[in-house]
Amino acid sequence: MDTLTIVGCQFGDEGKGKIIDYLSCNYDLSVRFNGGENAGHTVVTDGNTIKYHLVPAGFLRARTSVIANGVVINLRKLNEEIDFLSRFRGSFELKISNLAHIVTDLHIERDRYLESLRGKGSIGTTLRGIGPAYESKFGRYGIRLEDFKDPKVLEEKLGFLSYIYNIPKKQGMVEDLIHYYEKISTFITDTSEYLREEIDEGSSALFETAQGTFIDVEFGTYPFVTSSHTITGGVTVGTGLSPKYFGKFLGVAKAYTTRVGEGYFPTEIEGEDAERLRKLGNEYGATTGRPRRIGYLDIPMLRRSVKLNSLDYIALTKTDVLGRFKNIKVGVSYIKDGSELKEYDPNKRVDKVEYVSFEPWEDNRSNLNKFIEFIEDEIGVPVALLGSGEKREDIEKRHLI
Ligand code: GDP
Ligand code: IMO
Ligand code: MG
Numbered sequence: 001m002d003t004l005t006i007v008g009c010q011f012g013d014e015g016k017g018k019i020i021d022y023l024s025c026n027y028d029l030s031v032r033f034n035g036g037e038n039a040g041h042t043v044v045t046d047g048n049t050i051k052y053h054l055v056p057a058g059f060l061r062a063r064t065s066v067i068a069n070g071v072v073i074n075l076r077k078l079n080e081e082i083d084f085l086s087r088f089r090g091s092f093e094l095k096i097s098n099l100a101h102i103v104t105d106l107h108i109e110r111d112r113y114l115e116s117l118r119g120k121g122s123i124g125t126t127l128r129g130i131g132p133a134y135e136s137k138f139g140r141y142g143i144r145l146e147d148f149k150d151p152k153v154l155e156e157k158l159g160f161l162s163y164i165y166n167i168p169k170k171q172g173m174v175e176d177l178i179h180y181y182e183k184i185s186t187f188i189t190d191t192s193e194y195l196r197e198e199i200d201e202g203s204s205a206l207f208e209t210a211q212g213t214f215i216d217v218e219f220g221t222y223p224f225v226t227s228s229h230t231i232t233g234g235v236t237v238g239t240g241l242s243p244k245y246f247g248k249f250l251g252v253a254k255a256y257t258t259r260v261g262e263g264y265f266p267t268e269i270e271g272e273d274a275e276r277l278r279k280l281g282n283e284y285g286a287t288t289g290r291p292r293r294i295g296y297l298d299i300p301m302l303r304r305s306v307k308l309n310s311l312d313y314i315a316l317t318k319t320d321v322l323g324r325f326k327n328i329k330v331g332v333s334y335i336k337d338g339s340e341l342k343e344y345d346p347n348k349r350v351d352k353v354e355y356v357s358f359e360p361w362e363d364n365r366s367n368l369n370k371f372i373e374f375i376e377d378e379i380g381v382p383v384a385l386l387g388s389g390e391k392r393e394d395i396e397k398r399h400l401i
Helices: 016-024 075-086 105-121 130-138 145-149 151-165 173-187 191-200 234-239 272-280 299-309 319-323 365-379
Strands: 003-008 029-032 041-045 048-052 064-067 093-097 205-208 249-254 257-259 293-295 313-317 328-336 339-341 352-358 383-387 395-397
Touching: 003 016, 016 041, 016 205, 016 249, 016 313, 016 383, 016 395, 029 191, 048 075, 064 191, 075 173, 093 173, 093 191, 105 130, 105 151, 145 151, 145 173, 151 173, 191 205, 191 234, 249 299, 272 293, 272 319, 299 328, 299 365, 313 365, 319 365, 319 383, 328 365, 352 365, 365 383
Parallel strands: 003 205, 003 249, 029 064, 029 205, 064 093, 249 313, 313 383
Antiparallel strands: 041 048, 257 293, 328 339, 328 352, 383 395
């Protein structure tokens, strides 16, 4: 069985899109299994910058793309994304799970309302209705693509949602949803069955999470998290494939750390250094355009990520950006109540981070080698891929995957 699952090791935006695009030419199937259009996965190729939000980032190169049941779908946005992507690949095969839940304008309004209620304690969500869509799924009043088979069911469910939220349905809402549904209805199928059959018959598959390990709803910096499972464990329920289908796991980590939205971030830096690194790395959100918070690479965070996700290797991105920065540091451990901690715990605030410094490597490859070897020693898994620029070809392969 040839399957590989890719996750983000930090708070999202690690450069997963680029790594998925790079690897996807080796796989028949490219599969997305969580999140919604809160994700923004950037691929730069042939002079084009492509930002994926709902469609898997292997769309251009894998034989078939699959949006599995764990994804929550804004139908209008999905239509727009497919129209945009067809410019780059005229003929493609796409499968969308009949069990996927949809995100409506009511969910988006609810997201805004909840954020406003939270006031100073707001999460800083992408305001794309993602939390409410998962809330309605687990509250058992969500709307699935399956429900579109009977417009009466759809109408009733929308009515109930509007009643629960106390937000009136806009006129034409049902018709709009049906319009967007019909445009993609030929892609909708039982993707769990499809994937099982394909893989059983020998197809290879690349599975991708959106977001990052420490904004996982369970294992992240709760409540400053997204509302889905972003860790490798999420791939089974997110696709409807049993754990037997998965054995190889790759984590993507940025050579420094960034975060959008609120929440605990031990190696965060502020002031001039943060601004310089933000500019060097163009650290502005691919979905919302918000400036990303900036910090040093956090080894204790990677250690926990390797364990939580059973990572076999990592891909380290943006080493070109960090190599141009003059003040390179890496957090190696924390101090709390006088004791040293080697692993990140999102629920434990630490007193201090211990750092080691590295020399810049823009003009000195051996300095980069020292940095990579240090990381490998500390986290115990190899850096299999090295990102050295934003383009597809700016990748160095260091180990077989
Ligand atoms: P994702 O959400 O994990 O897919 O990451 P994003 O696309 O949100 O953000 C990563 C950003 O870094 C994008 O603008 C990528 O084009 C860019 N990027 C990815 N890898 C590299 C790299 O190795 N070097 C540089 N300079 N940019 C990179
Ligand atoms: P990709 O896939 C970075 C963050 C938001 C916010 C929190 C909750 O591009 O790595 P949500 O809208 O999901 O309810 O917001 O999660 N967030 C991301 N941060 N990258 C992402 O996706 C993110 N998706 C959500 O900024 O802090
Ligand atoms: Mg992103």
